[in-house]
Amino acid sequence: MNELASWGLTARRSQGMNGGVGCGRLGRVVRVDRGECDVVTERGVVRVLSDSVRAQGATAPVTGDWVEIEYLDGLGTVISEICERSTVVSRRDPARRDIEQVLATNVDLVGVVHGLDLPLVPSRLERLLVVAINSGATPLLILTKADLRDSSNATEDILRSLYKDIAVLVTSIVDHRGLRELADCIGVGRTLALIGTSGVGKSALVNALLGLELLEVGEVRDDGQGRHITTVRELLMLPNEAGLVLDTPGLRSLGLWEAEHALELVFGDLEEIAVECRFGDCTHRCEPACAVLAGVADGSIDANRVARYADLVAELATQRRREQRGNSRTRKA
Ligand SMILES: Nc1nc2c(ncn2[C@@H]2O[C@H](COP(=O)(O)OP(=O)(O)O)[C@@H](O)[C@H]2O)c(=O)[nH]1
Ligand SMILES: [Mg+2]
Ligand SMILES: [Zn+2]
Known part of the structure; x- marks a missing residue:
């Protein structure tokens, strides 16, 4: 072992x-700050410079990376190599729309x-799910604050019927339900990353899992939006080396x-x-013989859901075009 x-x-x-490449020591990045990171190695945690003198190209180390130091x-200790990533959780950069x-x-x-x-805000959840699945890791739906749920809340049933292949866990840090199951889902040597908007209880969940008040938990503001605490x-x-968790700051924007x-x-x-639509590139907005629109017309398909889907398809197409323009600019330069 x-x-x-x-x-x-x-x-x-x-x-x-x-x-x-070789002669460096292997470790995993557990925390990234400006210009520096903490890397856990066989000999404990080492503080290193994240910018190598050997040009890393465009790749900057990220929490979770395996690296050679x-x-x-x-100069001190530096990251000399970032190992190939098995999974990547990413979004479109909110500041520069043409990069990941x-x-x-x-x-x-x-x-x-x-x-x-x-x-439930379906459009937000759908985006988060796309990001989760796109990472290459196993997606999981975690419904927190079960102690505050009112009896009419059908969110759990809706999600279970919509996403049959995705495990749904219901948790509470107040009565501790679901915490054991969640820890069991993770398991030794495996990493769970949490994503979601601010205030949904990610940090509180991590705390509960750790059984420690390691992370500061935000007060909920009157508008129900948690403050951005986790940075x-x-x-x-x-505990007991039973698995790894990674909290992320609330994602205000989540471009695909x-x-x-x-x-x-x-x-x-x-x-x-949609395989029944007449046109292979049907956008399900106005085309003739569109099976999706037929479903909307007969009431078997939710029109809003179709519209949200079409929006995301269009968003990804726009991102591709931007990216291609970016690439051609780089080539010319
Ligand atoms: N009642 C209840 N409150 C919770 C639960 N989980 C989180 N909270 C509260 O929700 C607020 C936001 O939690 P926080 O972990 O900071 O959310 P984050 O922004 O997703 O990290 C805090 O006031 C927590 O105490 C829960 O299971 N039950
Ligand atoms: Mg937080
Ligand atoms: Zn169609």
């Missing part, structure tokens, strides 16, 4: 490393968190990035019907 197994190092990955005279922003890497599960105290993305070890396939999975029911 290697020393870093509880941090997610598999035999396959460590073998891959030996054949790699090296001591350089006059990576939020976390090498995670096994992505938990989409929704608070049962508030009504670092830190990979944390559960190269997620066509994941989008098709989230709207799998519509995709199935």
Whole structure:
């Protein structure tokens, strides 16, 4: 058993490393600050400079990355290599729309968190699900604050019937329901990343899992929106080395990035019907012989859901065009 197994190092990955560039020490990034990161290694956590003198190209280290670190005279410890990522949680960069922003890497599960105290906003949930599935990790729906749910709240049933292949866990930090199951879902050496809007209870859930008040939990404002408290993305070890959790700051904007396939999975029911449309590139807005619009007309399909789907398809097409323009600019330069 290697020393870093509880941090997610598999035999396959460590073998891959030996054949790699090589002489550095292997570790996993557990926290990223401006210009520096914490890397856990066999000999404990090392503070390193995240900018290598060896040009890393465009890749910056992200929490979850496996890296090689090296001591350089006059400079200190630096990351010399970022290992290939098995999964990538990312969105479109909110500041620069033509680039991808990576939020976390090498995670096994992505938990989409929704608070049962508030009504479901389908468009938001669908975006989060697309991001979760697109990461390559296993998506999970986590419904928090079950102690505050009123009896008319049908969110859980709706989600279970819409997303049959995705596990739904109902939790509460007050009566502790679902916490054990969630920890069991993670398991030794596996990483769960939590995504969701601010105030849904991500940090509180991490705290409850850790059994420790490690992360500051925000007060809920009157408008029901939690304050943005979590600013670092830190990979944390559960007690008894039972698994790893990664909290992310509430995502105000969640632009999709190269997620066509994941989008098709989230709207799998519509995709199935769409094979009956006359045109292969049917947008289900106005085309003749559109099976989806026929479903809307006979009441079997929710028109709003179709509209949201069409919007996301259009958004991804726009992102692709922007990206292609960006690439051609880079080539000319
Ligand atoms: N009653 C109840 N409140 C919760 C639960 N989980 C979180 N909260 C509260 O929701 C608020 C926002 O939680 P926080 O973890 O900061 O949300 P985050 O922005 O997603 O990290 C805090 O006041 C928490 O105490 C829960 O299971 N039950
Ligand atoms: Mg938080
Ligand atoms: Zn159609």
